[in-house]
Amino acid sequence: MTTTADTIRLTTAQAIIRWLSNQFIVIDGQEMRVCGGGFGIFGHGNVTCLGEALYGVQDVLPLYRGQNEQGMGFAAAGYAKQWLRQRFMFCTASAGPGTANLLTAAGLAHANRLPMLMLCGDAFLTRLPDPVLQQMENFGDPTFGVNDAFKPVSRYWDRITHPAQVIQSLPAALATLLDPADCGPAFIGLPQDVQGWTYEYPAVFFEKKVHRIRRIGPDAEEIADAIALLQSAERPMIIAGGGVQYSRAVAELTDFAEKHQIPVVETIAGRANMLANHPLNIGPIGVTGSDSANAIAESADVILAVGTRLQDFTTGSWTAFAKEARFISVNAARHDAGKHRSLPVVGDAKLSLRALGAALEYSAPEDWTARAQEERKNWDAYVAQNVAHGNRPNSYAQAIGVVNDLCDKRDRVVAAAGGLPAEVTANWRTLDIGTVDVEFGFSCMGYEISGAWGARIAQREREPDQDTIVFIGDGSYMMMNSDLYSSVLSRKKLIVLVLDNGGFAVINKLQNNTGNESFNNLLADCPTIPAPFSVDFEANAVSQGAIAETVSNPAELADAFKRAKASDRSHVIVMKVDPYEGWTTEGHTWWEVGTPHVTASDKVRKAHVDWEASRDKQRKGV
Numbered sequence: 001m002t003t004t005a006d007t008i009r010l011t012t013a014q015a016i017i018r019w020l021s022n023q024f025i026v027i028d029g030q031e032m033r034v035c036g037g038g039f040g041i042f043g044h045g046n047v048t049c050l051g052e053a054l055y056g057v058q059d060v061l062p063l064y065r066g067q068n069e070q071g072m073g074f075a076a077a078g079y080a081k082q083w084l085r086q087r088f089m090f091c092t093a094s095a096g097p098g099t100a101n102l103l104t105a106a107g108l109a110h111a112n113r114l115p116m117l118m119l120c121g122d123a124f125l126t127r128l129p130d131p132v133l134q135q136m137e138n139f140g141d142p143t144f145g146v147n148d149a150f151k152p153v154s155r156y157w158d159r160i161t162h163p164a165q166v167i168q169s170l171p172a173a174l175a176t177l178l179d180p181a182d183c184g185p186a187f188i189g190l191p192q193d194v195q196g197w198t199y200e201y202p203a204v205f206f207e208k209k210v211h212r213i214r215r216i217g218p219d220a221e222e223i224a225d226a227i228a229l230l231q232s233a234e235r236p237m238i239i240a241g242g243g244v245q246y247s248r249a250v251a252e253l254t255d256f257a258e259k260h261q262i263p264v265v266e267t268i269a270g271r272a273n274m275l276a277n278h279p280l281n282i283g284p285i286g287v288t289g290s291d292s293a294n295a296i297a298e299s300a301d302v303i304l305a306v307g308t309r310l311q312d313f314t315t316g317s318w319t320a321f322a323k324e325a326r327f328i329s330v331n332a333a334r335h336d337a338g339k340h341r342s343l344p345v346v347g348d349a350k351l352s353l354r355a356l357g358a359a360l361e362y363s364a365p366e367d368w369t370a371r372a373q374e375e376r377k378n379w380d381a382y383v384a385q386n387v388a389h390g391n392r393p394n395s396y397a398q399a400i401g402v403v404n405d406l407c408d409k410r411d412r413v414v415a416a417a418g419g420l421p422a423e424v425t426a427n428w429r430t431l432d433i434g435t436v437d438v439e440f441g442f443s444c445m446g447y448e449i450s451g452a453w454g455a456r457i458a459q460r461e462r463e464p465d466q467d468t469i470v471f472i473g474d475g476s477y478m479m480m481n482s483d484l485y486s487s488v489l490s491r492k493k494l495i496v497l498v499l500d501n502g503g504f505a506v507i508n509k510l511q512n513n514t515g516n517e518s519f520n521n522l523l524a525d526c527p528t529i530p531a532p533f534s535v536d537f538e539a540n541a542v543s544q545g546a547i548a549e550t551v552s553n554p555a556e557l558a559d560a561f562k563r564a565k566a567s568d569r570s571h572v573i574v575m576k577v578d579p580y581e582g583w584t585t586e587g588h589t590w591w592e593v594g595t596p597h598v599t600a601s602d603k604v605r606k607a608h609v610d611w612e613a614s615r616d617k618q619r620k621g622v
Contacts, residue, residue, distance in 0.1 A: 007200040012163040012190070015201050016119065017053040019170050020090070021060050024210045025178075027086050034178070034211055035117070036079060036087050036458070037062040039072035043094020044133065045121020049195035050092055064457070064490055067482035069093045073105020074447045075454030075483065076116040078414070080109075081437055082458035085246050086213060088115035088177050089454065095121030095192060096134025100146050104444065106153040109185040112242075112269070112441035113309075113333075115177035118154075122147050122189040125161055147189040155184030160191065163199035178213050180246070180332035180348065215247075216332060218347030223355045226304075226328045226345050231362050233302035236262045237372075239285060239314070242269030243307020243331060247349035250433050253306065254278070256357045261364045262304070263372035265293035267314045268425050270307070272436040276429035280369075282376045283587075286320060287313040288422035288440075290587040291382070292375035297321055306330045307349045310339050313440060316589030319617040330356075340619060382586055383427050389554035394575060395582025396423040396471075398554045399499055403469060404429055406561050410463055412437065412455055415471040416447035419506030419583070420499070424471060426584045446480030448472040449496060453483045456492040467495055467565065474500040477537065481544075487570045488545035495564045496546075496572045497557075498537045505579035514595050515607030522579055534576075541572035548572040590614040 010018065025034040040063045042051050054063050066072035069091070076089040093099045099120040109116045123135050123145055131137050138144040151157050156176040158169045173186035230236060244253050250273055257264050257280045265285040266273055274281040283290030285297055297303075297320045305327055308314060315321070318340065329342035330352045337344035345352050387401025400423060403413075409431035415424045416439035424438055437455060439447045448470050456468040477498050487494045503522035511521060518525040523532035541548035547567050551557045557575055564571035592615075595608040 006203055008203050008206065009198050009200050011049060011053065011196050011198050012160060012166060013049040013053040013195040015163065015166050015199070016170065017050070017057055017061065018206050019166070021057050022206055022208045023174060024208060025086060025212070026210060031210065032087070033060065034087055034174070035061060036083070036089050036461070037064065038090040038092060039064050039066045039075055040092040041066050041069055041072065041094070041098060043098050043121065045095030045098065045192055046092050046119070046190070046195075047094070049192070050119060050190065064486070067486055068480065069098050069101035070105050070446065071450035071480055071483045071486070073102050073116060074108065074444070074450035075457070075486075077105065077109050077112065077114045077439075077447070078437065078451030078454030079458045080114045080116060081451075082412070082455040082462070084248065084434070085113075085115055085183055087458070088117060090117040090119050092119045093121065095123065096136070096146060100149070103149060103153065106150055106185045106187065108439070108442040108444045108447065110153045110155065112439070113183045114185070115183055116185040117173060117177060118150070118185060118187045120147060120187065120189055122159060122191040124193045125191040126193055147187070150187040153185065154187040155182055156186040158187070159189035160194055163194065163197050167201070167205055174211070178211060180214060180216070181334065215348040215351055216346070218330075218345050218352040218355055222343075222345045223352070223359065225343055226356060227360050229302055229326055229328060229343055230304065230356070230360055233362075234365060235296070235299055235301045235368050236364050237296055237300040237303050238262050238264045239267060239303060239305040239308055240264050240270045240273040241267045241306060241308025243349055244270060244273050245434050247307060247332070249307070249348075249350035249353055252350050252353040252357070256353045259357060260360060260362055261366075261369050263296055263364070263369060265289075265297065267308050268421065268438050268440045271425060271428070271438060272430045272432070272434050274430065275432070279373060282372045283379050284425045285314060286316055287589050287591045288425045288587075289589065290379045290426060292372070292379035294320055294587065294589050295375045296372045300325055302326050302328070304328045304330065305342065306353065309336045311441070312591065317592035318619040319590045319614055321619065323617075323619055379587070383429070386584055387427055393578035393581040394553060395577055396420055396499055397427045397582060397584055399497055399557060399575060399577070400424060400427045400471065402554050402558045403497065403561060404431075406558060406565070407431070407469060408466060410435060410466045412459060412466065412468045413471065414439075414448055414452040414455060414468060416440070416451065416476070417443045417445040418473045418476055418504070419509070420471045420473060422506070423584055426587050445476040448476055449481055449487075449494065450483040452494050453487045453492060456487065456494060457490070460492060467493070470494055470496040472496060472498055473505070474498060474502070474535065474537070475504045478535065481540070484541060484546055484570060484572070485544040491569065493567065494570045495561070496541070496570065498572060498574045500534065500537065500574060500576045501579040502532075502534070503579070508579065509583065510593070513607070514593065514611065515601060515604035537574040538572070546570040546572050548574065550574040590617070592618075
């Protein structure tokens with residue numbers, strides 16, 4: 001390395017890492033690096049140059065060794081969620097399959113609007129050694145490779161073909177990661193030779209910079225239109241999405257709802273925007289929602305949607321609302337604010353709610369709010385019955401109830417894909433704000449343990465005395481459990497509940513509900529498995545360094561959970577649950593599923609007719 005008064009000679013890799021280590025943000029009055037470090041698996045595409053650069057900064061940009069690149073991406077997503085998108089982690093992978101393994105994680109981050117920086121190996125720019133190990137050759141376009149597959153799942157994509165490019169590329173990538181409207185994964189491809197090439201970089205490029213996350217104020221005319229519509233409402237409702245938390249607008253949401261006495265329902269991503277016992281919290285909405293939220297949704301005439309992209313599980317594939325209902329969508333992203341004839345308010349949720357609250361002279365009719373609260377009271381009674389255990393088969397809901405009763409109010413709960421997102425969303429009673437992470441934007445099996453590991457890293461930075469609790473089925477556990485080992489190695493304790501129902505039970509339920517016979521989902525129904533057996537999940541967890549135990553029922557689970565809370569390292573509790581009994585049967589809206597229009601099965605034909613019968617309630621998006 002050589003320097004002058006105005007320049008510093010560095011490799012491309014060294015410049016990237018030096019620049020990252022000098023980017024800061026202020027959160028709650030405390031200045032910290034905006035990049036919390038990274039997750040890495042080294043290979044021939046990143047070990048010699050990027051690895052060399054990272055070695056010298058491991059005290060300020062810690063590198064966590066992953067076990068699988070997809071899991072690293074999930075961990076980065078969990079970290080970003082815990083920090084409310086104010087900080088991010090990078091992921092580095094070698095050229096070829098190592099990088100390709102990050103694709104699913106990039107899709108998850110893109111769907112959930114989460115910041116994640118990918119620094120991935122790429123083919124040699126000179127092509128002198130082509131074809132190289134693990135290179136995908138495109139016969140008609142030699143510039144086209146595996147890394148180009150990330151373009152659809154990245155908010156920012158670049159391939160560095162000269163060291164000077166990072167002067168433009170890095171700030172552009174970071175601007176994307178911190179932008180409330182365009183937030184999502186950023187991908188930077190690093191050819192193996194270019195990583196080691198040098199350049200005389202301007203010294204000012206590496207000066208410390210403190211960033212701020214932009215808050216876009218709403219347009220005054222859009223606010224005026226929204227106020228006029230709200231003032232005409234006879235049955236108003238607020239849908240609170242994940243954007244409420246990312247905007248740090250929970251207080252403004254609560255104040256607005258209380259001032260105007262408008263009932264609030266939560267999306268899956270918006271769970272834990274309000275406490276379970278808040279009188280205006282009417283429950284989760286949609287396919288995995290509550291009878292209470294869905295009952296008022298179908299009667300509401302004006303719906304204020306805040307920080308939600310209104311995906312199909314929220315809207316019941318657009319059957320959850322009256323066709324004549326009017327929407328106001330408050331969102332930092334223009335793309336989301338204008339969906340389904342919404343009156344858009346494009347702007348930051350905190351600023352927009354303040355503007356609406358300051359100008360709106362309105363209170364919802366008392367009988368409407370009272371009706372919503374009565375619906376919530378009835379739903380609470382159902383949940384209490386649903387999570388209770390006694391002389392009936394073990395269920396997800398019972399396990400959720402046990403943990404809910406015993407956990408600390410600031411413990412973080414993580415679930416994803418399978419049946420547990422529905423069961424957690426419906427049955428979990430929020431004890432404190434921002435304590436629930438149900439990954440359902442990409443509904444990605446395998447996120448649970450990896451995402452919780454990333455959340456735990458962030459949680460240790462913010463709330464070291466709290467626990468991260470994972471609800472995971474046996475199917476997701478078998479798909480990706482190696483970051484249990486990561487949590488042990490890095491001493492980031494997790495409490496993991498493995499609820500074993502013998503396969504992919506929730507998809508088996510959907511299969512049965514559409515008239516099909518059980519096939520290839522539960523292990524017992526796989527014709528290529530002559531003699532299914534149960535995995536010893538306890539032994540598997542112990543082999544990865546965790547404490548583990550198996551329990552027979554919810555009462556034993558309660559005792560085991562107390563031991564897990566007292567443990568000093570990751571603790572796994574295994575319990576079998578029934579694949580057919582104990583599901584939450586109330587609270588669901590219709591969900592559009594493609595069913596056969598022609599079939600030889602009378603059961604499938606009848607199910608198709610029954611399923612399609614609800615389609616006349618569907619809003620057509622115009």
